[in-house]
Amino acid sequence: MTSTGPTTAEHPWPVRTVARKIAEWINRLGAVWVEGQLTQVSVRPGNSTAFLTLRDPAADVSMTVTCPAALLRGMEPPPAEGSRVVVHGRPTYYVGRGTLSLRVDEIRAVGIGELLARIERLRRLLAAEGLFDTARKRRLPFLPRRVGLITGRASAAERDVLTNARGRWPAARFRVINVAVQGPLAVPQIRTALSTLDADPEVDVIVVARGGGSVEDLLPFSDEALCRAVAACRTPVVSAVGHEPDTPLLDHVADLRCSTPTDAGKRVVPDVAEETARIHQLRDRARRALHGWVDRERRLLDALRSRPCMADPYGPLDRRGEELFALRERARRAMLARIVAEQTELVAIRSRLTTLGPAATLARGYAIVQRFGPDDVPHVVRSVADAPPGTRLRVRLVDGVVQAVVPTEPEVPAGSGERR
Incomplete structure (x- = not known):
């Protein structure tokens, strides 16, 4: 069976063939420049090869590095664990052991100036994205139910935060997670602790505390992945890293920046006194x-x-009652006087009407004579000519009516021109 044909369960490749093919594929990569952080440096006396472990500072990824021991001994100062380096080499696959390593021929230490320049570029990038804006920073709760603390194990920072916080508020409760605060394991451990405390419903504020140190020691707190993890937290985060002059990028992203861990212990809880x-x-x-x-x-x-109305509340009512009674009497008298006057005037008018009426005239001896026409309708006789002989008359007196007929031959007394 050739090593170029397809493999099956009946025709598998031997281990040497697979190892050789992997080595051929890896050798095609060529030389590369790689940046990382040294986590292990092993140089045994009398051994011409040095073994190192290069780790990505922002992820839990590492790889084995081999180089001539003379290369490390010739560096001044010699690289130590935690140093940032840039190496040049090519990936190598050792067929006999089936391991992959990076065989390097040059190692350069990353200087402080270059690290600070990278931090400055990252600072401008995060500021442009708005991660430093004060509008997005949240206020700390007045009295948190539980304070999450991320710090080194048995560190002075942990002691300062706990002592000062409990000195101010003895009932303060903490959930402490100890992590590496420098070196290649710091960033992944701090990020894991952040996610753990952020998911805890009882933790109302998270404190990231570390004591002072060199620029290299505080590099994890300027890591981009850590800054973005802090910005994504739903729980307010307090940065208490280093001393007053130390300002890692975490200070700008956190919701509150404290100058020291001691200051953080005073800011997260109120003073009971x-x-x-x-x-x-x-x-x-x-x-x-x-x-x-x-x-x-x-x-x-x-x-x-x-006031008078309150001192004698019935007095105004009595006075108003008297006024009302007086007005009622005046109205009654005025009404009676008006009625009497109207009655007097009515009597006078009635007297005048009675005097001027026909009944009064009849009472004085006068009579009203009426004649009946062809239609039997009585008409008032106003002249002698209106009553020819034979005319039926109706004479109205004061006390009744008399029927009469005008005679055909009237008798005229001497000296009278009247017809009877």
């Missing part, structure tokens, strides 16, 4: 305000009670 004094002060202010309000309302009530 100050709060007790403030409560007493507020109680005194409330008591004075209440007393002042009661005195003011009492004076107002006294002033209201001293």
Whole structure:
């Protein structure tokens, strides 16, 4: 069977063939420049080859590096664990052991100036993305239920935060996660602790604390992946890294920057003595305000009670009642006087009407004579010519009516021109 044909269960490749093919594929990569952080440096006396472990500072990825021991001994200062380096080499696959390593022929230490320049470029990038804006920073809770603390194991930073916080608020509760705060394992461990505390519903604030150190020691706190993880946290994060002059990028991304771990212990919880004094002060202010309000309302009530309407509430009612009674009497008298006057005038008018009426004239001896026409309708006789002989008359007197007929031959007394 050739090594170029397809493999099957009946025709597999031997291990040497697979190893040789892997080596051929890897050898095609050629030489590369790689940057990382040294986590292990092993140079045995009498051995011409040095073994190193190069780790990615932002991810849990590492690879084995081999180089001539003389290359390390010739570097000044010699590289140590935690150093940032740039190496030049080519990937090599050792067929006999089936391992992959990077065979390097040049190692360059990354200087402080270059590290600071990279941090400055990253700072401008994160600022342009808005991760440093004060508008996105959240206020710390007044009294957190539990404080998450990420710091080194048995470190002075842990002691400072716990001592100062519990000195201010003895009932303060903490959830402490100890991680590496420098070196290649710092960033992944801090990110893992951040996600753990951010998922805890009882943790209301997270403190990342570390003591002072060199620029290389504080490099993990300027890592881009860590800064983005802090910006993505839903829980407010407090940065307490280094001393006052130290300003890693974590200080700009965090919701609150504390100059030291001691300052962080004072900022995350209130002071019980100050709060007790403030409560007493507020109680005194409330008591004075209440007393002042009661005195003011009492004076107002006294002033209201001293008014005449309140001192003698029935007096105005009695006076108004008397006025109402007097007005009612005046109205009654006026109404009676008007009725009497109208009655008097009515009697006078009735007397005049009676005097001028036909009944009064009839009472004085006069009569009303009417004749009946062809239609039997009575008509008033106004002249002698209106009553020819034979005319039926109707004579109305004061006390009744008399029927009469005009005679055909009237008798005229001597000296009278009247017809009877």
